[in-house]
Structures are given as C-alpha cells and as structure tokens.
Amino acid sequence: MLQSHLKKEPFRKTKQRTVILEELQKVDTHPSADEIYMMVRKRMPRISLGTVYRNLELLSEKGIILKLTFGGNQKRFDGYTEQHYHIRCMQCGKIADAPIDPITTIDEKADKLSGYKIFGHNLEFIGLCPDCA
Amino acid sequence: MLQSHLKKEPFRKTKQRTVILEELQKVDTHPSADEIYMMVRKRMPRISLGTVYRNLELLSEKGIILKLTFGGNQKRFDGYTEQHYHIRCMQCGKIADAPIDPITTIDEKADKLSGYKIFGHNLEFIGLCPDCA
DNA sequence: TTATATGCAAATGATTTGCGTAGTC
DNA sequence: GACTACGCAAATCATTTGCATATAA
Numbered sequence: 001m002l003q004s005h006l007k008k009e010p011f012r013k014t015k016q017r018t019v020i021l022e023e024l025q026k027v028d029t030h031p032s033a034d035e036i037y038m039m040v041r042k043r044m045p046r047i048s049l050g051t052v053y054r055n056l057e058l059l060s061e062k063g064i065i066l067k068l069t070f071g072g073n074q075k076r077f078d079g080y081t082e083q084h085y086h087i088r089c090m091q092c093g094k095i096a097d098a099p100i101d102p103i104t105t106i107d108e109k110a111d112k113l114s115g116y117k118i119f120g121h122n123l124e125f126i127g128l129c130p131d132c133a
Numbered sequence: 134m135l136q137s138h139l140k141k142e143p144f145r146k147t148k149q150r151t152v153i154l155e156e157l158q159k160v161d162t163h164p165s166a167d168e169i170y171m172m173v174r175k176r177m178p179r180i181s182l183g184t185v186y187r188n189l190e191l192l193s194e195k196g197i198i199l200k201l202t203f204g205g206n207q208k209r210f211d212g213y214t215e216q217h218y219h220i221r222c223m224q225c226g227k228i229a230d231a232p233i234d235p236i237t238t239i240d241e242k243a244d245k246l247s248g249y250k251i252f253g254h255n256l257e258f259i260g261l262c263p264d265c266a
Numbered sequence: 267t268t269a270t271a272t273g274c275a276a277a278t279g280a281t282t283t284g285c286g287t288a289g290t291c
Numbered sequence: 292g293a294c295t296a297c298g299c300a301a302a303t304c305a306t307t308t309g310c311a312t313a314t315a316a
Contacts, residue, residue: 012290012295033281048298053281055296070255071202073306074280087249099246106233107258113232116220116260122203123256125240127249145270145315166306181273186306188271206281207305 011058019043020055024065025079030086030095032074068095070124087125091132098125144191152176153188157198158212163219163228165207201228203257220258224265231258 011017023039024031031039037052056077060067066078071088076095085098103123111118144150156172157164164172170185189210193200199211204221209228218231236256244251 014290014296016297046298048300050282050299051297057282069204087243087247087251089249090252096247096249098243100239100243103236110220110231110233110258111260114220114229114258114260115263116222116229116258117266118220118258118260119223121256121258123254125243125247125249125251125254127244127247127251130248133250143316147271147315149272179273181275183274183307184272190307 011062016040016044016047016051017055017059019047020052021059021064021079024077028080028097030068030076030078032076034074036077070095070122071126083120085123085125087127087129089129089132090126091128094129096129098123100125144195149173149177149180149184150188150192152180153185154192154197154212157210161213161230163201163209163211165209167207169210203255204259216253218256218258220260220262222262222265223259224261227262229262231256233258 019040020036023043024036027039029035033053033056034049036056037047037049040047040052056065056067059065060077063081066081068076068078068086070086072093080097083102085100085102087096087098088094089096103121107118107121110116110121152173153169156176157169160172162168166186166189167182169189170180170182173180173185189198189200192198193210196214199214201209201211201219203219205226213230216235218233218235220229220231221227222229236254240251240254243249243254
C-alpha cells in the first residue's frame with residue numbers, strides 16, 4: 001500500500017496516545033475501539049472514550065496503525081501495519097491474520113484495467129474458526 | 134462462495150420486497166440503504182425506511198443480493214451476486230466493480246493453512262476514481 | 267385463517283463533536 | 292505562550308426494534 005495519502009503533520013506525544021498505541025501493539029486480536037478503551041483504562045482509569053476514538057483515528061491516518069472496516073458493526077484496529085490479510089469468523093465475529101502471502105501483482109493489474117489510480121487492496125476471508133466449526 | 138450458510142425458509146413476495154429488488158438490480162452503483170429508500174420511494178412513496186432495511190437484510194441472508202461491509206460508515210448493497218471484486222474511491226467513497234477475475238485457488242489454500250473452514254473471500258481495491266484523480 | 271410483513275416511531279449502538287481546561291512543544 | 296489534546300457530555304448517524312394493523316399464502 002502506497003503511503004502517499006497519509007497525513008504528514010507532526011503530532012504531540014501525549015500519555016494517552018502512547019498508552020493506546022502500546023496496548024494495541026501488545027495484542028494480535030484486532031480489538032474494537034471500546035475493547036481498546038477497556039484495555040487502556042486499566043492503566044489510565046480517567047481516559048475518556050472520545051480520546052480513544054480521536055487517537056485511533058489519528059494513528060490510522062498516519063499509517064501507524066490500521067483501521068479495519070470490513071464486516072461487523074464496529075471498526076477494529078490492528079497494530080501491525082505490514083500488508084497482510086484477515087479471516088473473519090462468520091459465527092463469533094473474531095478476526096485473525098490469514099497465513100497467506102500478499103498478492104503482489106494485482107494492484108498494478110487493477111490500475112491498468114480500471115481507470116482508477118490504485119493504492120492497494122484489502123482481502124478478508126470468511127469462514128468458521130476452529131472453536132465455532 | 135459456498136451457499137450452505139444461507140437461510141432457506143421461504144418468504145412472501147410483497148410489493149415492497151419486489152420493488153426494492155427491482156430497483157437495486159437496475160443500477161450498478163452499489164447504493165446504501167437510504168439511497169435505495171430514495172429510489173424506491175419514487176414508486177412507493179409510503180414505504181418506510183425500516184421496511185427497506187428489513188428487506189435488504191432478508192434478501193442478503195438469502196443470497197439474492199450482496200451486502201458490502203467494507204469501508205465507509207454505511208453498508209452498501211449489490212444486486213449482482215456472482216463472485217467479483219470492488220474498487221473504493223478513497224476521495225469520494227464511490228464503489229465500482231473491479232475488472233479483475235476472481236482468484237480461484239486462494240480459499241482452498243487459506244482453508245488448509247489457517248485451521249478455519251473457509252467459505253469465500255472479499256477483496257476491495259483502494260484508489261482514486263478518474264473523477265477524483 | 268394465520269403467520270409474516272408493513273408503517274410508524276421510539277430505541278439502540280457506534281462514533282463524533284462542542285466546549286472549557288490541561289498539557290505539550 | 293500558543294496551540295493541540297483531553298475529559299465530559301451532548302449530538303449525530305446508521306441501523307434495529309416494538310407494536311398495532313395490513314396482507315400474502
């Protein structure tokens with residue numbers, strides 16, 4: 001994914017921002033905003049949910065984290081920003097990383113054939129996780 | 134995409150349901166629920182938004198239409214249910230069909246490698262449409 | 267006839283925003 | 292000191308739901 005569309009303005013290193021990022025990078029579970037709020041509150045009980053939302057938005061605009069906008073009602077966040085794919089369990093909604101290498105040539109192909117300037121792609125598998133199957 | 138998870142119970146052919154489906158199948162623009170509501174209201178001014186939502190949900194549970202849950206805040210709907218990919222304009226949010234053939238082997242591969250039972254996948258390109266580029 | 271669907275309005279749930287204060291640069 | 296970010300609460304937006312009535316089978 002090209003990075004050229006990311007916001008470039010510097011931003012302040014606040015305690016809240018730091019803790020939110022640390023907590024997100026600790027896990028591989030792709031938590032939603034309020035799950036992150038719960039996690040962060042253990043370390044900063046007075047943080048507000050609005051602050052969590054504002055920071056997640058900012059961090060994803062900067063490309064420091066990923067906002068996953070697939071399926072489900074809630075957005076989910078991913079502290080790992082290398083190009084990779086996801087699997088969503090159609091039963092319990094859990095999201096895992098998919099052990100499938102990124103397809104490297106497809107963006108260029110879509111760029112040529114579509115008339116769009118392509119920056120990247122998202123791919124999500126739909127299935128049943130071992131627990132639900 | 135396997136169809137085995139779709140709801141099978143028969144359902145009634147109401148005027149509202151028929152018109153909603155017809156209007157959706159007329160266009161290739163992947164409208165949101167309230168865009169469909171607008172379209173349908175030209176033919177049925179007294180239809181309610183709740184009915185539109187209920188029917189879109191039902192039709193997608195049956196596999197008659199597709200609910201697109203990628204990016205953006207609003208869900209979008211697609212009257213064309215063959216496996217195909219989409220392109221989202223990161224500027225204006227418009228969604229187009231991608232002129233890229235479905236990848237046929239990847240689901241099986243993910244199934245083997247992930248431990249999940251895979252039913253299919255969704256792929257969305259991110260880019261700038263000709264108007265916005 | 268009898269269950270399903272509709273219209274309407276209120277409820278819900280996720281996310282965003284306004285505002286006055288606090289903290290970073 | 293100036294400007295960005297925070298906490299709090301209210302607002303917004305998409306979507307869902309309860310209920311009384313209408314309609315399909």
